[in-house]
Amino acid sequence: MGVKMRKDAVENRAKILATAAKLFQQRSVSAVSMKDIASTAQIGTGTLYRNYPNKSELCLALSLDFIRQFITTSQQYLAQTTAKPVIQFQQVLAQYLAFRERRIQLLTAVETGPTVMATYYQSPLYQQLVELFKRILFPISGEISATELTFRADMVLAMLKSDSYAYQRQQQGLSQAQIAALISHLMIRSDQSISGN
Incomplete structure (x- = not known):
C-alpha cells in the first residue's frame, strides 16, 4: 500500500510540474495562480499545496x-x-x-x-x-x-x-x-x- 501511495505522489508531482510548465509557457509566471495549476492538472488544491506550499x-x-x-x-x-x-x-x-x-x-x-x-x-x-x-x-x-x-x-x-x-x-x-x-x-x-x- 505504501508503494502505491509513493507512486501516486510521484505521479502527482510530475503532473503538477508538467502542467505548471505548460501554463507558464502560455502566460507569464505571475499571471498563473496556484488555483489555475490545480484546476488544469485536475487535482485538488490541497494536493497541490502538500507538494508545493507556494x-x-x-x-x-x-x-x-x-x-x-x-x-x-x-x-x-x-x-x-x-x-x-x-x-x-x-x-x-x-x-x-x-x-x-x-x-x-x-x-x-x-x-x-x-x-x-x-x-x-x-x-x-x-x-x-x-x-x-x-x-x-x-x-x-x-x-x-x-x-x-x-x-x-x-x-x-x-x-x-x-x-x-x-x-x-x-x-x-x-x-x-x-x-x-x-x-x-x-x-x-x-x-x-x-x-x-
Missing part, C-alpha cells in the same frame, strides 16, 4: 532540472575543450547568461520567494554551481585563497540574480554580450589578456 517552491522545482542541464553541459564542455582558461570562463559565463535569459520569469519567481533561496543556497545543486564557477575562475585569478575563490564564485552568481540582471538589461540598456564582457573585466586578473594569452 509558487516559488514550484518554480524552484521546475528550475532545478534546467540548472542541472546547464551544469552538465558546462562540465562536458570543460572536459572536452582545449581553449585557454580565459576563453573557458567567457564561454561558460555566456552560456549561464543565455540560460538565465531564457528562464528569467521562472528564476525571478524562485529568487523572490521568502524561504526558497535559503533552501536553494543549502542544496547540493547550488554547491555544484559554485564548484563549476570556482573551476573556471581559479586559472584566471592568480594567487588566490580557497575562501576568496569561493567568494568570487558566489559573487558572480549573486551579480546575475534576476533583479540585478534585469536592472542591467532593462534600466542600463546593456546587452547580454556587454554584461558578459563587463563581468569578464571584473573577474579576469589584469595580467591575463582577454584574448586568452
Whole structure:
C-alpha cells in the first residue's frame, strides 16, 4: 500500500510540474495562480499545496532540472575543450547568461520567494554551481585563497540574480554580450589578456 501511495505522489508531482510548465509557457509566471495549476492538472488544491506550499517552491522545482542541464553541459564542455582558461570562463559565463535569459520569469519567481533561496543556497545543486564557477575562475585569478575563490564564485552568481540582471538589461540598456564582457573585466586578473594569452 505504501508503494502505491509513493507512486501516486510521484505521479502527482510530475503532473503538477508538467502542467505548471505548460501554463507558464502560455502566460507569464505571475499571471498563473496556484488555483489555475490545480484546476488544469485536475487535482485538488490541497494536493497541490502538500507538494508545493507556494509558487516559488514550484518554480524552484521546475528550475532545478534546467540548472542541472546547464551544469552538465558546462562540465562536458570543460572536459572536452582545449581553449585557454580565459576563453573557458567567457564561454561558460555566456552560456549561464543565455540560460538565465531564457528562464528569467521562472528564476525571478524562485529568487523572490521568502524561504526558497535559503533552501536553494543549502542544496547540493547550488554547491555544484559554485564548484563549476570556482573551476573556471581559479586559472584566471592568480594567487588566490580557497575562501576568496569561493567568494568570487558566489559573487558572480549573486551579480546575475534576476533583479540585478534585469536592472542591467532593462534600466542600463546593456546587452547580454556587454554584461558578459563587463563581468569578464571584473573577474579576469589584469595580467591575463582577454584574448586568452
